Amino acid sequence: xxxxxxxxxxxxxxxxxxxxxxxxxxxxxxxxxxxxxxxxxxxxxxxxxxxxxxxxxxxxxxxxxxxxxxxxxxxxxxxxxxxxxxxxxxxxxxxxxxxxxxxxxxxxxxxxxxxxxxxxxxxxxxxxxxxxxxxxxxxxxxxxxxxxxxxxxxxxxxxxxxxxxxxxxxxxxxxxxxxxxxxxxxxxxxxxxxxxxxxxxxxxxxxxxxxxxxxxxx
Numbered sequence: 712x713x714x715x716x717x718x719x720x721x722x723x724x725x726x727x728x729x730x731x732x733x734x735x736x737x738x739x740x741x742x743x744x745x746x747x748x749x750x751x752x753x754x755x756x757x758x759x760x761x762x763x764x765x766x767x768x769x770x771x772x773x774x775x776x777x778x779x780x781x782x783x784x785x786x787x788x789x790x791x792x793x794x795x796x797x798x799x800x801x802x803x804x805x806x807x808x809x810x811x812x813x814x815x816x817x818x819x820x821x822x823x824x825x826x827x828x829x830x831x832x833x834x835x836x837x838x839x840x841x842x843x844x845x846x847x848x849x850x851x852x853x854x855x856x857x858x859x860x861x862x863x864x865x866x867x868x869x870x871x872x873x874x875x876x877x878x879x880x881x882x883x884x885x886x887x888x889x890x891x892x893x894x895x896x897x898x899x900x901x902x903x904x905x906x907x908x909x910x911x912x913x914x915x916x917x918x919x920x921x922x923x924x925x926x927x928x929x
Contacts, residue, residue, distance in 0.1 A: 834863060841912050841920040845870040846889070848920075851898065851910055855925040862896040862910075864889050870915055874898075876924075877909045884908065900926045 840848045840862070849863040862874065872889035876898060884903065887896055898910070903926045911921040 834865065838863075840922060841914070843914070843919075844868060846872050846914060848872070848889070848912055850922060851924050855927040856898075856900045857927065857929055858899070858901045860898045860900055860924060862898070863894060864896065865894060866891050872915075873913045875911045875913070877911065879907055879909070881909075900924075901928075 834842070834847050834849045838849045838852075840850045842848070845866065845868040847865050847867070851860040851862050853860065864872070866872075866889075869891070874887045874889065874896065875883055876885040876887075877883050885898065887898065889896060905927050906925075908924045908926060909921055910924055912919055
């Protein structure tokens with residue numbers, strides 16, 4: 712009877728240990744495969760592992776700090792142009808002050824020399840309208856003119872010379888003969904409206920020179 716009871720107890724203990732062994736084996740297998748509680752953390756691990764991949768992918772793009780910007784390249788290309796115009800702007804006023812002439816006198820045929828009268832018996836080259844072996848004629852002065860403008864001339868041989876005043880359309884507004892015994896021609900401009908006019912010189916019937924005269928009343 713005692714042996715039967717002992718065998719029953721041992722068999723019960725054996726039966727009780729079988730489920731425990733199964734749970735231990737399952738836990739060991741889960742530990743190798745990964746716990747079910749760790750399944751939710753798998754995407755985090757994959758994202759962490761994917762960061763080096765992304766960094767390797769974008770590492771192909773050069774660092775802006777180590778590459779020269781296009782803006783600096785454009786500045787280098789434009790440097791000669793900027794220097795050219797800077798030199799022009801700096802030297803232009805110096806040229807004007809050295810020559811003593813304004814830009815307004817350089818643009819047209821009216822120069823500052825036109826306002827200077829004849830000095831001496833000969834007409835200076837800068838004041839000369841026309842000269843040949845027969846006659847030498849100066850530009851009209853003052854230019855601009857108010858009441859009158861004058862022209863100096865000198866005959867060196869017999870000849871015929873005539874001066875015609877015209878408006879900008881080419882219509883004559885006055886004709887003057889240059890006399891052999893005279894040295895100066897006076898052109899009245901008091902009655903002429905303010906504006907530009909042309910005076911044309913003809914020698915022996917041939918047109919030799921044309922210039923512009925500004926009439927401006929005060």
